Amino acid sequence: MGSSSNILRFGPISIASPAPLYEQVVAAVKREVAAGRLGPGDALPSLRVLSADLLVSLITIKRAYEELERDGVIYSRQGLGAFVTEAGAGRIRGELLVRAGEALRIAVESGRQAGLSDRNLAGMLRTELAAH
Amino acid sequence: MGSSSNILRFGPISIASPAPLYEQVVAAVKREVAAGRLGPGDALPSLRVLSADLLVSLITIKRAYEELERDGVIYSRQGLGAFVTEAGAGRIRGELLVRAGEALRIAVESGRQAGLSDRNLAGMLRTELAAH
């Protein structure tokens, strides 16, 4: 009990999901950082602890942490652990903005190919905004 | 040569693309149908002709046609070839609508996580609509 991670509330890491497990872990950590529940300098759960918590292999967790480190969201230090970088939240926010822009581009492209007018698309966006 | 496909103008089928080759072929055919360049009853190029045209293995083309048939976009007749179904264009339009809706959902989700307001997102959509 005392050794379980009380910081991260990882969403459902599911082997049934089409996304690789390590990407699900990456996404979960980024969600925590984006939401501010993990701030600069905060320690992530150790590889072994998170591995035990999520019932996922240590190596899979390590792979996720490596990707987060490459993305500049965390840094790892031998013997110490892994920590959120200063720029982490900003980088994730940038990724999200790119993702949102790309999604809008796809929505417009697909919608127009399907014969939707600009008004149709704007209406769909309003519906989506109201729904969530 | 009269044996080359003069109907389909396949976009670039490239091994450098992250998408599997057969999915690229599927997408290319659907694009032709959605755009009306292939109508109900029209014949698709034969497996061998398309294989030669695209410099892609016959097995890959066969797999693409199988997926198109599963999707109800084409039907195959032993010895005659493959033809666009009556419902083909409608099904593809439905797929495109689903795709547009899903993209809008992602845009809203990502944008909000990045701190965007509804106005910000609506503005980005307007920009996108104006640009294309």
Place this chain on the structure above:
Amino acid sequence: MGSSSNILRFGPISIASPAPLYEQVVAAVKREVAAGRLGPGDALPSLRVLSADLLVSLITIKRAYEELERDGVIYSRQGLGAFVTEAGAGRIRGELLVRAGEALRIAVESGRQAGLSDRNLAGMLRTELAAH
């Protein structure tokens, strides 16, 4: 041996080196690309073949290829293999320029802390240029 890689002449991959094996493989491939012995579109040896050639675990080779892909030097396609990107050589050249500039900065900093004059440092560079 038809199954051995006749393209890459990997330098000495040594377990005695302080550098991780996968980094040695990364460096070896980059050397081939920088020297033009591997050009855009050229296929790298398959993971299994290179693993057998270098007597290094398949997984270690895979890790090296993953890093090369992240660096934009190669791209991998399931079922096809790994290939050099168009921009590969340019990226590596950029890395090398950065490395050279950084090394000069360190040389100046260390040399000055050791009491060397600018003339001393320029002389050492001339010696180095003449020696290699």
Place this chain on the structure above:
Amino acid sequence: MGSSSNILRFGPISIASPAPLYEQVVAAVKREVAAGRLGPGDALPSLRVLSADLLVSLITIKRAYEELERDGVIYSRQGLGAFVTEAGAGRIRGELLVRAGEALRIAVESGRQAGLSDRNLAGMLRTELAAH
């Protein structure tokens, strides 16, 4: 407090740095000696004082002092403390010269692989000398 170290102005000792903590301490002491702020016979802060000042474990400081002693930069006397050796500054200067030479070697190697001429490299060195 009179018990804090007023001799060493250690640069930023940070767990965010990729270098191990004890190496950062070693480097900081060597910097003080190379700059002449710590001369032969001068006493270093006690293990406990430096540990408290840098907010670093006593074991880490001890390990750093052991390395400095192995390098012949300081010597320790039971119950008295640690002191800079006569030869300390000279040894560090030697290390710096080796470092400068090695950096020049790397600069030449990398620059040539990137296609730079000798003139290019000499020009880059001049720029670096002028900038700092």
Place this chain on the structure above:
DNA sequence: GTGGTCTAGACCACC
């Protein structure tokens, strides 16, 4: 055949 993912378990360096 190819690469992509996941796992189990070794050994090492650092703190």
Place this chain on the structure above:
DNA sequence: GTGGTCTAGACCACA
């Protein structure tokens, strides 16, 4: 205790 590297070997998707 921590993360870093290397290995062996499974199973899957794609061509």
